[in-house]
Amino acid sequence: MKDIDEARHRLKGLFNIAVTPFTKDGEIDLAALSENLERMLSSGVDGILIGGTYGEFATMSATERLVLFRHVMDLIADRVPVMLCAASSDPREARELTAQASGLGGIPMLTAPFVSEVTDDQIFAFFAHVSRLSRTGVVIYNAPGVGITLSLPVLERLAEQDFAVALKQGDLSPLVIDRIANRLGGRIRLFCASDLAFLGPLMCGFDGLSSTNSCGLPELIGTSYRALRGGDAAMARDLHRLWFPVRELARKLGQPQTVKAVMRLRGWKGGSVRAPLADLTSKALIELEGAWQSIPSEWRSSR
Amino acid sequence: MSRRIAVVGSGASLAASVVILSLKAQELAVAAAYLGPTKPGCDFVTADGRFLPNDAFWLEWATGRALSADPGADPGSSANLVLAAPDPEQVAVGEFEIVRAESVDVSVDAFGRPRHATASPQAHDRPCRIGLLGNPSYLAHGYPAPLARIGDAAERLGAAVMPVLLPSDGDRVSAALDDLDGIVLPGGSDMAEVDPQIRVAAIALAGGLPTLGLCLGMQSMVTAAVRSAIWPDAALEEIGGSGSHRSFVRMVSESGAPLHRTGECHFRPAPGTRLDAMIPRGAFIRMNHRYSFNRDIETKDLPDFAFHWSSQTLDAIEGHTHPFFIGLQGHPELGCDPALMEIWASFVESAVARCKARSS
Numbered sequence: 001m002k003d004i005d006e007a008r009h010r011l012k013g014l015f016n017i018a019v020t021p022f023t024k025d026g027e028i029d030l031a032a033l034s035e036n037l038e039r040m041l042s043s044g045v046d047g048i049l050i051g052g053t054y055g056e057f058a059t060m061s062a063t064e065r066l067v068l069f070r071h072v073m074d075l076i077a078d079r080v081p082v083m084l085c086a087a088s089s090d091p092r093e094a095r096e097l098t099a100q101a102s103g104l105g106g107i108p109m110l111t112a113p114f115v116s117e118v119t120d121d122q123i124f125a126f127f128a129h130v131s132r133l134s135r136t137g138v139v140i141y142n143a144p145g146v147g148i149t150l151s152l153p154v155l156e157r158l159a160e161q162d163f164a165v166a167l168k169q170g171d172l173s174p175l176v177i178d179r180i181a182n183r184l185g186g187r188i189r190l191f192c193a194s195d196l197a198f199l200g201p202l203m204c205g206f207d208g209l210s211s212t213n214s215c216g217l218p219e220l221i222g223t224s225y226r227a228l229r230g231g232d233a234a235m236a237r238d239l240h241r242l243w244f245p246v247r248e249l250a251r252k253l254g255q256p257q258t259v260k261a262v263m264r265l266r267g268w269k270g271g272s273v274r275a276p277l278a279d280l281t282s283k284a285l286i287e288l289e290g291a292w293q294s295i296p297s298e299w300r301s302s303r
Numbered sequence: 304m305s306r307r308i309a310v311v312g313s314g315a316s317l318a319a320s321v322v323i324l325s326l327k328a329q330e331l332a333v334a335a336a337y338l339g340p341t342k343p344g345c346d347f348v349t350a351d352g353r354f355l356p357n358d359a360f361w362l363e364w365a366t367g368r369a370l371s372a373d374p375g376a377d378p379g380s381s382a383n384l385v386l387a388a389p390d391p392e393q394v395a396v397g398e399f400e401i402v403r404a405e406s407v408d409v410s411v412d413a414f415g416r417p418r419h420a421t422a423s424p425q426a427h428d429r430p431c432r433i434g435l436l437g438n439p440s441y442l443a444h445g446y447p448a449p450l451a452r453i454g455d456a457a458e459r460l461g462a463a464v465m466p467v468l469l470p471s472d473g474d475r476v477s478a479a480l481d482d483l484d485g486i487v488l489p490g491g492s493d494m495a496e497v498d499p500q501i502r503v504a505a506i507a508l509a510g511g512l513p514t515l516g517l518c519l520g521m522q523s524m525v526t527a528a529v530r531s532a533i534w535p536d537a538a539l540e541e542i543g544g545s546g547s548h549r550s551f552v553r554m555v556s557e558s559g560a561p562l563h564r565t566g567e568c569h570f571r572p573a574p575g576t577r578l579d580a581m582i583p584r585g586a587f588i589r590m591n592h593r594y595s596f597n598r599d600i601e602t603k604d605l606p607d608f609a610f611h612w613s614s615q616t617l618d619a620i621e622g623h624t625h626p627f628f629i630g631l632q633g634h635p636e637l638g639c640d641p642a643l644m645e646i647w648a649s650f651v652e653s654a655v656a657r658c659k660a661r662s663s
Contacts, residue, residue, distance in 0.1 A: 044368075044639065079368075219584060226587060227569050235569055298583035 001081055001105045004137040007165045010081040011107065011139070011189045013046025014225045017212040019256045019263070020055045020068065021271025028064060030071050032269035036215065037075060039268070043218035044226075046208070048076060051085040052109065053145060054212040054256040059274040062093050066100055073104040082106040083139050083168075083210075087146075089114040095130050102134035107165060109139040112148040120154045127158060137165035143193070144170050152179055159188040168193045168210055172201055181205040195221055196247050199236060202228055212255055215270065216262030217243055220299045242299060245291035253284050261288055266300075344445055346491070348591040348637065352566030360448045360637065364416075369567075369639050414454025414466055415447045430465040431658035433485040433651065436476070436503055436520075437496055439468035442489065448636035449489050449517060456647035462655045471499035480506055484661070485513040485627070485654030488520025490591075490634060494542045501527045513627035513653035515646070518592060521630030525596060525620050526550040533604050541594050551594040554616070564590045570618050570633060576609045577621050578629065581649050586642035588633035595632070627653035 001007055018040065021032040037048060050072050051057045051065050060068070069084050076082055084106035086097035091113055101108040110130060112123045131138045140158055142150045149171055150158075158164045166189035169180055181204040184190060192201040195211035202209065202225075214221045220243055228236035250258040256273060261280045263270030265288070272279050280288065292300065345354045350369045363370060433453055435442050442450055450466055457464035469479055469486075476499060480486065486507055488500045500516075500523035507514040508527060516524040522539055529537040534548035541551065554562040571585035572578035596617035602610050611619035622628030627650055635643045 042367075042641070223569065223584060223587075226567075230567055230569060230587075232569055235571075 001136050003135055007107050007136045011166045012207040015047040015049050015210040016040040016045045016214045017049045017052050017054050017210050019215050019260055021269055022274050024272055026274055029271050032271055034075055043222050047081045049083040049210050056274055057085050069104055083109045085109045087111040098130050099133040102136045107136045107139055108134050109141050111141045111143050111146045123154055124157055131163035137163050139166045139168055140164055141168045142170050159184045164188050177201050177204050212259050216259045242295055245294045249288055249291050265292055348565055348589045350567035357446050363639055367639050414450050416451050416454050430463040431484045431655045432465050432467050433654050434467040434469045434483045435487045436469050436471050437489050442468050449487055452636045452647045456651040459648055471496050484658040488516040488523055490518030497542050511626050515650040516630030518634055521632050522551045524630035549597050552597045554595045563593050573611045581645045582642045587640040589637040590633045
């Protein structure tokens with residue numbers, strides 16, 4: 001990807017939030033990651049997100065993240081657009097990761113700075129300042145998990161800027177979705193940051209979905225998404241219902257440990273999580289097996 | 304690392320021979336599209352229901368990704384392409400603008416699919432012969448998708464297959480069928496093809512010849528079935544005629560406005576059928592039709608067939624006991640859903656089985 005215009009055109013559709021497979025020793029398993037990414041591309045995703053929250057970026061050093069960026073960008077080779085999470089509690093690291101991500105042809109994704117009493121003006125200035133290092137623009141990641149939710153006025157200010165290519169919206173409550181879809185739609189690409197409840201935001205006008213559970217359920221989620229895009233809301237609804245038990249367990253047991261366990265159920269290399277997260281216990285795995293088996297068999301196989 | 308060059312949109316019309324070179328990961332695959340002096344057809348329907356020049360098929364074929372909805376808005380979906388031509392200065396490309404041009408040596412295989420010049424031809428035993436009924440020039444050059452998909456299926460199965468382009472206006476169509484192991488009845492808008500297709504479908508139905516129908520071809524197959532069991536004079540409304548028994552009728556809205564169903568739809572086969580076994584999760588298939596099955600026809604009077612319905616219309620028909628008699632209202636030769644190849648592979652497999660049985 002060469003510039004912001006290209007990023008603006010290509011950022012839409014179903015993006016897979018790739019998990020980062022770790023070995024039992026905590027090392028990044030790049031070979032497993034490559035396998036997983038090729039599977040995602042074959043399943044027809046429109047893009048990939050690397051090193052996000054469920055990619056466990058918070059447990060990786062900047063060096064590890066850069067190795068990840070380079071490996072993935074070389075593998076994907078522009079077949080699909082790639083968002084590269086450059087968020088960091090250290091703004092200096094965020095700047096470095098942003099510059100590297102853009103230089104590799106990806107689109108850096110940034111959260112608000114991890115500062116508890118930062119003002120809206122300071123948040124805006126942070127995004128404006130860091131994005132100057134990117135020739136492909138930035139994705140604004142409005143992730144409540146960092147402790148700061150970007151207000152609608154800040155989002156509207158950001159949407160006016162050339163550098164803001166997309167918004168990945170974490171808070172998906174109906175009022176927020178309604179306002180974002182209708183006040184920001186058309187000015188910035190809108191991504192629903194969770195596949196747990198994506199039907200509403202997409203029907204309200206969001207441009208895309210970033211999905212972690214597509215790592216383990218690419219067929220079901222991909223078909224559901226495409227059905228909705230094609231206007232078949234009933235099919236999308238029916239398919240979304242099919243994996244409710246897995247979703248409920250994911251909410252209870254946490255991510256990405258749950259989706260990694262689903263991947264292992266399918267014989268795929270999800271790997272382990274890094275501390276402070278922990279892989280699912282034996283008891284949890286039994287619960288997951290039950291939820292998995294409740295999905296009709298044609299959606300539990302690769303064919 | 305493979306080379307990546309973006310191809311962006313423009314508005315010029317296709318006017319000359321073009322060669323498209325695609326690089327997929329570490330594999331070199333060459334796509335060639337040769338155009339004659341006439342303006343190419345625009346029967347290639349995109350996922351969102353737009354129409355592009357037919358050679359756009361090669362872009363999806365090479366990259367495995369659906370072309371973008373917005374003209375010029377998504378170079379990424381064709382980002383694996385290098386456009387090459389004998390004389391790049393003379394090439395103006397439909398929806399695409401040349402970013403870079405270079406000369407390469409290409410050849411095409413028996414299915415019109417491009418192959419790198421260094422690829423060696425394969426020697427085979429007596430090949431399985433699969434016919435495509437229609438205008439040979441159109442099938443070979445104008446609308447390359449069905450022929451290419453037969454090749455893709457043959458390659459996947461490792462089967463020796465020889466395509467036979469069978470002119471439908473020839474005197475010896477019926478005799479030619481005796482020498483075939485399978486037949487494809489393609490889609491299209493040439494109504495002169497309909498009667499030959501219906502005749503061939505009837506012969507194939509009676510003789511157990513594996514048959515795959517695409518869009519109009521499916522309608523011909525259904526009409527052949529209806530003629531054999533219900534109305535001997537059944538005909539497509541689209542071609543007129545004096546009879547009153549219509550197998551396919553104009554689609555209209557509740558207010559009577561004509562409908563044209565285009566773009567990608569999700570096709571879910573009826574449970575327990577052969578198509579269900581092939582694609583249990585269904586498939587995304589491109590649609591381009593204005594006529595649909597006449598719901599006044601009682602399908603209970605056609606017990607030898609399974610019917611696959613969508614909320615809108617009949618989307619597929621299949622013969623219960625026939626070796627392979629499947630027609631789809633959509634275009635399984637288009638689109639990027641891997642599930643569609645299951646249908647082609649199953650069809651070619653049936654043809655190969657017939658070939659082996661005849662050879663033994």
